[in-house]
Amino acid sequence: MINRLYDTSLSLLTDLYQLTMAYGYWKSGKAEQEAVFNLYFRKHPFGGGFTVACGLSSAISYLNEYGFSKKDIRYLGTLTGSDDQPLFEEDFLEYLRNLEFKCDVEAIAEGTVVFPNEPLLRITGPILQCQLLETPLLNLINFQTLIATKAARMRLVAPDDALLEFGLRRAQGPDGGMTASRAAYIGGFDATSNVLAGKLYGIPVKGTHAHSWVMSFDTELESFETYARYLPNNVTLLVDTYDTIQGVKNAIIVGQQLRVRGHDLGGIRLDSGDLAYLSIEARKILDAAGFEKTSIVASNDLDEHIMDSLKQQGAKINVWGVGTKLVTAYDQPALGGVYKLAALKNERGEWENKVKLSEQTIKTSTPGIQQVRRYRNDRGFVADMIFDVRMEVSEKATMVDPYDFTRQRRFDTRYQSEDLLKPIFRAGKQCYEIPAIEDTKQRVQHQLSQLHEGTRRFVNPHTYPVGLEKGLFDTKTALILKLRGGE
Numbered sequence: 286m287i288n289r290l291y292d293t294s295l296s297l298l299t300d301l302y303q304l305t306m307a308y309g310y311w312k313s314g315k316a317e318q319e320a321v322f323n324l325y326f327r328k329h330p331f332g333g334g335f336t337v338a339c340g341l342s343s344a345i346s347y348l349n350e351y352g353f354s355k356k357d358i359r360y361l362g363t364l365t366g367s368d369d370q371p372l373f374e375e376d377f378l379e380y381l382r383n384l385e386f387k388c389d390v391e392a393i394a395e396g397t398v399v400f401p402n403e404p405l406l407r408i409t410g411p412i413l414q415c416q417l418l419e420t421p422l423l424n425l426i427n428f429q430t431l432i433a434t435k436a437a438r439m440r441l442v443a444p445d446d447a448l449l450e451f452g453l454r455r456a457q458g459p460d461g462g463m464t465a466s467r468a469a470y471i472g473g474f475d476a477t478s479n480v481l482a483g484k485l486y487g488i489p490v491k492g493t494h495a496h497s498w499v500m501s502f503d504t505e506l507e508s509f510e511t512y513a514r515y516l517p518n519n520v521t522l523l524v525d526t527y528d529t530i531q532g533v534k535n536a537i538i539v540g541q542q543l544r545v546r547g548h549d550l551g552g553i554r555l556d557s558g559d560l561a562y563l564s565i566e567a568r569k570i571l572d573a574a575g576f577e578k579t580s581i582v583a584s585n586d587l588d589e590h591i592m593d594s595l596k597q598q599g600a601k602i603n604v605w606g607v608g609t610k611l612v613t614a615y616d617q618p619a620l621g622g623v624y625k626l627a628a629l630k631n632e633r634g635e636w637e638n639k640v641k642l643s644e645q646t647i648k649t650s651t652p653g654i655q656q657v658r659r660y661r662n663d664r665g666f667v668a669d670m671i672f673d674v675r676m677e678v679s680e681k682a683t684m685v686d687p688y689d690f691t692r693q694r695r696f697d698t699r700y701q702s703e704d705l706l707k708p709i710f711r712a713g714k715q716c717y718e719i720p721a722i723e724d725t726k727q728r729v730q731h732q733l734s735q736l737h738e739g740t741r742r743f744v745n746p747h748t749y750p751v752g753l754e755k756g757l758f759d760t761k762t763a764l765i766l767k768l769r770g771g772e
């Protein structure tokens with residue numbers, strides 16, 4: 286999609302510094318040195334207790350098309366440094382032109398619930414290639430993960446209702462709109478108003494009508510009658526243009542006319558005022574007139590908190606139209622996912638662990654070639670343990686809380702476990718079949734059902750346990766001490 290939108294290859298969709306570093310690696314003979322990078326986030330968005338991974342299929346498409354076109358190379362050749370001389374020499378540009386993606390990629394499947402510090406994606410390959418991919422991979426995964434998580438939160442509030450995504454007009458540009466529609470669907474929405482997303486992603490499309498339709502007639506009743514005449518199988522009438530209660534009564538008149546013609550009134554939509562009060566009143570009026578099955582759609586700057594509040598007030602809304610606050614992730618417009626070097630192969634062909642130190646413990650990266658093992662019992666997910674695939678990890682592994690090493694947990698055979706990072710690319714070739722979007726969507730709901738209720742709540746959610754396997758914890762601690770000179 287984005288390819289056609291910009292009519293170019295997307296390999297330059299990266300930050301310039303990735304290319305300057307790539308040049309530096311190449312000049313210093315390090316371009317092909319094997320490296321391992323991890324993509325992870327440090328904190329759940331929206332103050333929540335879980336995050337829904339999303340964006341892997343876009344990342345796979347991106348990586349499958351990776352490569353620099355002649356036009357890309359020509360453009361890079363025009364870039365100059367502070368002395369007005371070319372930034373990159375010809376031979377390097379030739380190297381880029383011939384570059385073939387040949388990394389290994391492991392990733393956690395889209396639609397999986399994930400937690401801070403777990404690698405969502407691990408990329409192993411020539412450092413130059415891994416480096417160039419930092420920005421696009423973060424761009425693809427951060428945003429979609431954010432929106433899928435936001436949508437999942439809304440789905441938790443309204444498990445049995447229909448959720449419609451109405452955000453395109455407020456989205457962050459065309460690509461923001463398209464990817465948000467897809468991620469919202471995966472996260473738990475039932476349909477979108479975005480017709481292109483419907484076409485390209487196979488998402489159901491749904492819609493009502495706007496105030497302008499009503500305003501373009503002399504009376505509201507005439508506007509409703511006309512709409513019902515021409516679209517008798519899609520009649521959800523927006524009743525709040527003038528007087529909401531009168532609007533509901535007019536909708537009922539049209540509903541009765543529809544029934545005579547063998548159709549029915551699908552729904553009414555409320556888009557302003559007190560949505561609890563108005564939906565309760567509208568439900569009474571509709572039920573009294575024999576329109577018990579007619580839906581009540583609500584829209585107007587909704588988010589999961591307002592939806593929750595409306596539910597608690599007894600609102601009779603069974604279809605929710607949500608735009609701005611969903612597709613822009615209004616209260617937290619970015620997920621702080623990062624991409625860090627975790628290991629590098631030396632000249633002797635041995636892996637060396639790498640960490641990025643930080644004053645704040647939370648920001649010190651974890652070294653090694655990591656995998657995430659998720660333990661579960663009959664009631665659902667119990668804990669996730671990050672371990673290094675090069676270390677022997679027995680069934681009786683010990684997990685250490687990285688923020689408090691005195692908190693340790695021993696696993697045994699009573700738990701079932703699954704390693705979450707799956708092979709996606711081997712030596713640049715895709716070896717993973719992307720699941721159908723419907724399967725990914727179902728996966729989200731199943732995953733959420735495996736979380737403890739406390740982890741799903743919005744206010745002060747329970748922290749799901751994620752720790753480091755004892756061997757990895759010790760390796761990390763030793764490396765930090767060595768780097769700080771306290772060995």
Ligand SMILES: Nc1ncnc2c1ncn2[C@@H]1O[C@H](COP(=O)(O)OP(=O)(O)OP(=O)(O)O)[C@@H](O)[C@H]1O
Nearest residue numbers: 556557558559560561562585586587591594595598
């Ligand atoms: N009963 C309710 N409890 C909590 N929030 C509500 C309730 N009813 C509506 N809201 C929310 O309150 C906000 C009201 O928005 P606003 O002040 O713009 O009023 P409005 O009636 O929509 O006016 P306008 O005609 O300008 O759209 C919206 O976000 C809406 O979803």
Ligand SMILES: O=P(O)(O)OC[C@H]1O[C@H](OP(=O)(O)OP(=O)(O)O)[C@H](O)[C@@H]1O
Nearest residue numbers: 451556584585586587606607608609610
């Ligand atoms: O409120 P959102 O969650 O973004 O949902 C989409 C909104 O877009 C439409 O109106 P628009 O906001 O364009 O105009 P209006 O506020 O005047 O109805 C619709 O009526 C919703 O209110």
Ligand SMILES: O=C(O)c1cccnc1
Nearest residue numbers: 451478491492493494606
């Ligand atoms: O179909 C609707 O009702 C709709 C679509 C987009 C934005 N607001 C409402």
